[in-house]
Amino acid sequence: AKGSVVTTPINSEDEAYDAPVSIGTPAQPFNLDFDTGSSDLWVFSSLTPSNERNGQNIYTASRSSTAKQLSGESWKISYGDGSSSSGLVYSDVVTIGGLTAAGQAVEAASRVSQSFTSESATDGLVGLAFSSINTVSPDQQTTFFDTVKPSLASPVFTADLKHQAPGTYNFGFIDKSAFTGSITYTPVDNSQGFWGFTSTGFQVGNNDFQQESITGIADTGTTLLLLPDDVVNAYYSSVNNAQNDQSAGGFTVPCDTSLPDFSFGVGNNGAMITIPGSLMNLGPSGSGNSCFGGLQSSGTIGTNIFGDVALKAAFVVFDSGSQGQPQLGWASK
Numbered sequence: 515a516k517g518s519v520v521t522t523p524i525n526s527e528d529e530a531y532d533a534p535v536s537i538g539t540p541a542q543p544f545n546l547d548f549d550t551g552s553s554d555l556w557v558f559s560s561l562t563p564s565n566e567r568n569g570q571n572i573y574t575a576s577r578s579s580t581a582k583q584l585s586g587e588s589w590k591i592s593y594g595d596g597s598s599s600s601g602l603v604y605s606d607v608v609t610i611g612g613l614t615a616a617g618q619a620v621e622a623a624s625r626v627s628q629s630f631t632s633e634s635a636t637d638g639l640v641g642l643a644f645s646s647i648n649t650v651s652p653d654q655q656t657t658f659f660d661t662v663k664p665s666l667a668s669p670v671f672t673a674d675l676k677h678q679a680p681g682t683y684n685f686g687f688i689d690k691s692a693f694t695g696s697i698t699y700t701p702v703d704n705s706q707g708f709w710g711f712t713s714t715g716f717q718v719g720n721n722d723f724q725q726e727s728i729t730g731i732a733d734t735g736t737t738l739l740l741l742p743d744d745v746v747n748a749y750y751s752s753v754n755n756a757q758n759d760q761s762a763g764g765f766t767v768p769c770d771t772s773l774p775d776f777s778f779g780v781g782n783n784g785a786m787i788t789i790p791g792s793l794m795n796l797g798p799s800g801s802g803n804s805c806f807g808g809l810q811s812s813g814t815i816g817t818n819i820f821g822d823v824a825l826k827a828a829f830v831v832f833d834s835g836s837q838g839q840p841q842l843g844w845a846s847k
């Protein structure tokens with residue numbers, strides 16, 4: 515089996531991407547944030563207090579003839595940005611891009627934190643990291659990808675995110691028309707449950723390539739490219755009037771500045787993914803006429819994060835083991 519679903523930026527800064535998902539019988543429609551940085555599929559629901567809702571679609575298990583509550587099971591998750599949600603668990607039919615997972619764990623929110631309430635475009639998340647970090651307790655559940663994997667032509671999914679345009683998540687196949695050149699694969703360390711890999715280094719504009727192992731995660735649920743301070747300083751030192759503005763939350767640049775490209779190395783054959791300078795500007799920072807940089811310090815997070823700013827420049831293959839061990843494939847487009 516194969517699936518293909520269109521994913522769309524939620525706002526003009528490409529801060530997150532949503533895709534349509536159907537849950538239940540008859541189908542209840544949702545717009546969910548596909549997140550390769552977590553492993554819970556959760557939705558706003560009839561259990562979510564009305565003062566925590568803001569127009570989101572809600573899942574009502576009692577209206578689905580295929581819903582079954584997993585008794586005694588609950589979930590509770592908190593994300594790197596401090597947001598959180600929790601609730602009860604049902605199994606139900608979940609359909610994404612023509613691909614159906616029967617008996618998928620659907621985590622119904624009985625509470626959500628303020629940033630979820632205020633993000634009215636998003637009805638919840640589809641976690642696409644490894645099932646080893648799914649938060650359902652006492653019986654951990656599988657992600658949508660792991661649930662449908664046995665039925666897939668190949669145990670892979672791909673992310674093709676775009677700047678201010680619809681992109682695509684495909685399941686079970688690689689669309690050769692979606693990228694240029696070849697795909698460079700690199701091993702994945704999934705010991706922490708993430709799609710972890712090590713980049714071989716970086717290049718600012720047309721300067722020399724700086725060899726430096728940069729270990730991080732490929733994370734569609736994170737907006738920014740979050741890298742070590744030496745990389746971030748090397749980039750912004752080449753931008754006139756760039757400044758590290760704590761009130762803005764990081765590096766800002768004058769909005770009318772043309773920014774250098776940023777490239778990062780993948781695999782051991784010298785392949786690089788190049789983010790055009792135009793995509794390194796995330797728009798008005800909220801203070802002065804400065805704009806927020808797409809590359810920021812990974813600082814105290816404990817891992818580097820190749821988020822949407824980086825993924826937007828690539829066609830990315832999340833391969834859970836077509837060749838044995840999990841690997842990430844990177845191609846330009």
Ligand SMILES: CSC[C@H](NC(=O)[C@H](Cc1ccccc1)OC(=O)N1CCC(N)CC1)C(=O)N[C@@H](CC1CCCCC1)[C@@H](O)COc1ccncc1
Nearest residue numbers: 529530549551552593594595597633733735736737738815
């Ligand atoms: C240091 S991981 C920060 C990251 N959350 C972000 O990237 C959010 C995404 C967002 C949310 C709502 C509206 C617009 C954008 O956006 C920002 O934080 N920003 C964007 C806008 C910018 N001006 C300020 C910074 C994050 O927790 N991701 C997790 C998924 C995310 C949770 C929040 C809802 C959307 C999905 C996940 O993949 C990574 O989980 C972890 C990473 C590291 N250890 C633990 C968990």
